[in-house]
Amino acid sequence: MSRGGRGGFGGRGGRGGGGVGGVDIPAWDPELKLDNYNKPSELFPPVKPPLAAPPTRQERTQVARYRALRDRIHEGPLYTVLGDNVRVKKPDQPKVKISYNPFNSTQTYTAKYTRKARAMPALDTRPYIICFFPVELHSTLDRSMGKTSGSSTMPRKVPRRRLQIDKSTLPTLEELEAEEQRRNLRADDSDVEDVGDEDEEQQEQEEDDAFSEDEDDENNDYNAEQYFDDGEADDYDEGGDDGGGYDY
Amino acid sequence: MAQHIAELCTLLVDDLYGNLSSRVFATLVRVGRLTLGNVAHHSGLSARQVKHGLVVLIQQHLVLHSTQDSVTHYEANVQQAYALVRSGKIIKLVEDRFGEAAGGIVSNLLLLGHARVKDLAEAYGVSKKHGLNGAQVNGNASLNTEEKEKERTGSQHFKTLGQLHKELGRLLNEGFLKEVWPVQFKPEADVQTEAELIVTRDQYKGGVKGTKQTVQFNEDVRALKRKWRDEGADEDRANGQANGTKPARPVSKRVKINKYAMNGMSGHANDDDDLVGSLLDEELIVRVNIDRCNVAFRSQQLVEFCSRYISESTAMVYEALLQRLETKIERCHDLLVIVKDEIEERETAPLVTLLEVSNALDKNVDLAAGLWSGNDNQTSSAGSNGNKTNNYEDEGYVEEEDSFQVNGSHRADQLTARDKMIHIKSHLQLLCDDPRRFVTWVGSRGGGEYRVNFRALTSSLIQYELEKSVTARFGALATRLVRALHTKGKLDEKQACNICLVKQKDIRVHFAALQEAGYVDTQEIPKDNSRQPSRTIYLWSFDQSRCRELVLHDTYKAMCKLLHRMKVERRRYKAVIDKAERTDVIGNEDRYLTGMEKQTLSQWRDSEEKLLTQLSRQDELVTLFRDFPMPPFEP
Structure with a gap:
């Protein structure tokens, strides 16, 4: 097995702590403090997580801008929520549309105010530059293009196609902060005082309208009714498949 | 490692554009280049859903496509998807430099993907035929909106078409906006193939021979691609013009846009005039220029x-x-x-x-x-x-x-x-x-x-950031070691001790920890052929670019976790958020929300702000590590 020539592996004596196989092994050093080396270490030693510095004004504004943009995308026609009821299509499954989960909640009256989640983007609400899209998507963009003109259906009301953008001024950070502060104040107050003073409340609302832009539909070009109430939901069923169209 | 960036991009698309888009996007990122049918197959969505999802993604430049022999392939555009996280920063940047109106334009363009100037003008309510058009088509309802629009022109960014065009011209001129061409919707690989085909057809009919010709060929291909990128491609491709005379630097685009701006300037002398002739081309299509x-x-x-x-x-x-x-x-x-x-x-x-x-x-x-x-x-x-x-x-x-x-x-x-x-x-x-x-x-x-000298400066910025991260993780002594290695090159343990002025046994722990984390590495150089450990020199080395990649991927991962965390937090506050978003509650918060609910909401807003701030800080690192460094020299 061994080819010999090495005077035994354990032979440490001889040349004053020479080492194994000619390699210098550092002598035991009590300063290394390896005393508790043999003990099992604590499984989850307490760790202090590093805390990030609070956001600067610049960063807060950036975040505010990001949120504003996101809110507007969410309000716009392209945002979609598939929800829990999305499924892989199986032919034998009946067509069901579930807009609420019976195991979690019962339908309440206020549910009619909840924002309707869109399962499909409403594409026909804005103009497109058709040449940027591949040919096979053209019919999706503009449903009049894909169909042959022979099928004489009712002449459909042409929806008004405009870009929905925000024309009003973006609130500055000061305004956002002021609003937040006011909100917090209100939150503290309303614990104590009863809801009663209608006039004051009215005033508060008006103030609110003046600078809370992100929660203010009036100030926006986006017109929610346009998407839901133009009686076009039926047209979407040409594919005849699952959960498409709008959720009601 | 690429999984983190893929996951991150999917999460971002999900956060902004919703489930359907993100599902299509995730499929494309996961599987790669696919046709429509294959996307539907891999994602478990119906063809109609996939089509709608793709339209949204293409409009936002998140998916690229190319058609060959009437088969269209789709590919995810990861760069653009990542840039979504920067949108807040971009808006703020433009706002700081060019004022609020310009910030508004940029945020609208981020919202829309790309838009024609004409449509943009109409949406701003400043187009020439605007008054007639809207009122006639939609009758009463839209009349109301027109009136409302008129009422609030006070707070509006642009009152005349001239103002809008001037602002757009300025942004185009400064390069923050750019024109959109069909070639921008093509995947990089397709552009490359096409350019190679055209160059071969026009100049190298007999094929490319020898190294010298290969170098020239590559340069010609690059020149053609540059031309497409900077000037658009359609006419050129029709003619197949790619002759040897190429501009050293893309200048023509700038000239063209400058021309637009010039028109803008001259026309803009009379500012209040509502009917200034179109200063920019009405058909011009613009988007935000991330580069x-x-x-x-x-x-x-x-x-x-x-x-x-x-x-x-x-x-x-x-x-x-x-x-x-x-x-x-x-x-x-x-x-x-x-x-x-x-x-x-x-x-x-x-x-x-x-x-x-x-x-x-x-x-x-x-x-x-x-x-x-x-x-x-x-x-x-x-x-x-x-x-x-x-x-x-x-x-x-x-x-x-x-x-x-x-x-x-x-x-x-x-x-x-x-x-x-x-x-x-x-x-x-x-x-x-x-x-x-x-x-x-x-x-x-x-x-x-x-x-x-941006190359050197970027390098020292990167070094600074890396040292910061080493200090945070391993302490000051480790940073000293890394710094020594960076300036002196490869060092063995003794030299490192001498340079850093510490004892050998003190630095061993640090080197071990750094090596474990991948920040430093050893190289062994045997003195003879036997490769005995005793007759080998061990050198410690620090490679900035490797380290940069390492930290970059860690950063992607951290960003993913932040977005996940945001989702979890949102779920925690879901009941209150849903209530606050109800249509009857919006605008009447004081009446319908209790004090407790308002507190919860503001808690949620605070924690989301913290997470988003952290996200944007991480993004700064990514910009530094990924977007700034220049490619190495190619002799």
């Missing part, structure tokens, strides 16, 4: 770097200088331009003169701050203007003695032109003399010409 924004972010980080090492006022001068340079730089690194060596890069680098800097400088900068003014008592401590004047009042006796400071305040607008120049020049001298070489002096034309 250009990255250049601006680079300037920001460099300015911050400078203010850390020199002083605030010098940093202001540096900012002015970099912003002047920015107009001459289109992107942080251009993969289509091969730079052979440092000398070539130095020669092609854009220059900026003292005069330009002086003109671009903000009038309110206190130029004397941060400069030594000839008297030790007077070395100004980079204070604000208000403080300075107070100091002078207190130390009135010094004023009389010191001729240089008699003027009192040294704000740029109160200095004589000559003094201003001298001050700026000394600030630039400071920048030149700093070991990091913020600027380099080139010549004396225009009062002094300067150049910025």
Whole structure:
């Protein structure tokens, strides 16, 4: 097995702590403090997580801008929520549309105010530059293009196609902060005082309208009714498949 | 490792554009290039859903496509998807530089993906035929909206078409917006193939032979791709024109856009005129130019770097200088331009003169701050203007003695032109003399010409960030080791000890920890063929680019976790958020929400703000590690 020539592996004596196989092994050093080396270490030693510095004004504004943009995308026609009821299509499954989960909640009256989640983007609400899209998507963009003109259906009301953008001024950070502060104040107050003073409340609302832009539909070009109430939901069923169209 | 960036992009798309889009996007990222049918197959969605999802994604430039032989393939555009996280920053940046209206335009374009100028004008309600059109088609309902629009024109950004076009022209001219061409929707690989085909067809009919010809061929392909990128492709491709005469740098685009802006200027002399002729081409299609924004972010980080090492006022001068340079730089690194060596890069680098800097400088900068003014008592401590004047009042006796400071305040607008120049020049001298070489002096034309070596500066910025992260994780001694390795190259343990002035046994622990984390590595060099450990030298080394990649991927992962965390937090507050978003509650928060609910909401907003802030900080690292570094030289 061994080819010999090495005077035994354990032979440490001889040349004053020479080492194994000619390699210098550092002598035991009590300063290394390896005393508790043999003990099992604590499984989850307490760790202090590093805390990030609070956001600067610049960063807060950036975040505010990001949120504003996101809110507007969410309000716009392209945002979609598939929800829990999305499924892989199986032919034998009946067509069901579930807009609420019976195991979690019962339908309440206020549910009619909840924002309707869109399962499909409403594409026909804005103009497109058709040449940027591949040919096979053209019919999706503009449903009049894909169909042959022979099928004489009712002449459909042409929806008004405009870009929905925000024309009003973006609130500055000061305004956002002021609003937040006011909100917090209100939150503290309303614990104590009863809801009663209608006039004051009215005033508060008006103030609110003046600078809370992100929660203010009036100030926006986006017109929610346009998407839901133009009686076009039926047209979407040409594919005849699952959960498409709008959720009601 | 690429999984993290893929996951991150999917999460971002999900956060902004919802489930359907993100599901299609995730499939494309996971599987790669696919046809429509395959996307439907892999995602488990119906063909109609996939089509709708793809339309949204293409409109936002998140998916690229190419059609060959009537089969269309789709590919995810990861770069663009990542840029979604930057949207807040981009809006803020443009707002800071060009005012709120420009910020509005940019945020709208981010919302829309790309848009035709005409449509944009109509949406802003300033187009020429706008009044007629809207009212006729939609009858009463839209009349109401028209009236409302008129009511609030007070708060609106643009009152006339001229204003909108002027602002758009300015942004186009500065490069923050760019024109959209069909070629921008093609995947990189397809563009490459197509360019190669055309170049071969036109110039290399007999095939490419030999190394010399291959080099020339590659250069021709790059030239064609540059041309497509900067000028659009359609007409050129029809003619198949790709002859050898290519512009060294893409200039024509700038000329073209400048022309637009020129028109804008001339037409804009009468500002209030509502019916100014169309200043920009109405059919022009614009989008936000991410590359250009990255250049601006680079300037920001460099300015911050400078203010850390020199002083605030010098940093202001540096900012002015970099912003002047920015107009001459289109992107942080251009993969289509091969730079052979440092000398070539130095020669092609854009220059900026003292005069330009002086003109671009903000009038309110206190130029004397941060400069030594000839008297030790007077070395100004980079204070604000208000403080300075107070100091002078207190130390009135010094004023009389010191001729240089008699003027009192040294704000740029109160200095004589000559003094201003001298001050700026000394600030630039400071920048030149700093070991990091913020600027380099080139010549004396225009009062002094300067150049910025972005390659070296990026490298020192990256090193700075890496050292910061090492300090945070392993302590100061580890940073000292890394720094020594970076400056001296490969070192063995003894040399490292000597340089860092620590005992050998102290550094072993640190080296081990650093190696485990992948920051440093060892190289073994055997002294002879036997490769015995005793007869081997072990060298420790630090590789910046490797380390950069490592931290970059960690950052992606951290960002993913932040977005996940955001989702979890949102679920925690879901009931209240849903209530606050109810249509009857919006606008009547005070009536319908209880105090408790309001508190919960503001808690949620705070925690989301914290997470988003952290996300944008991580993004700064990604910009630095991924977007700034230039590709290595290719001899």
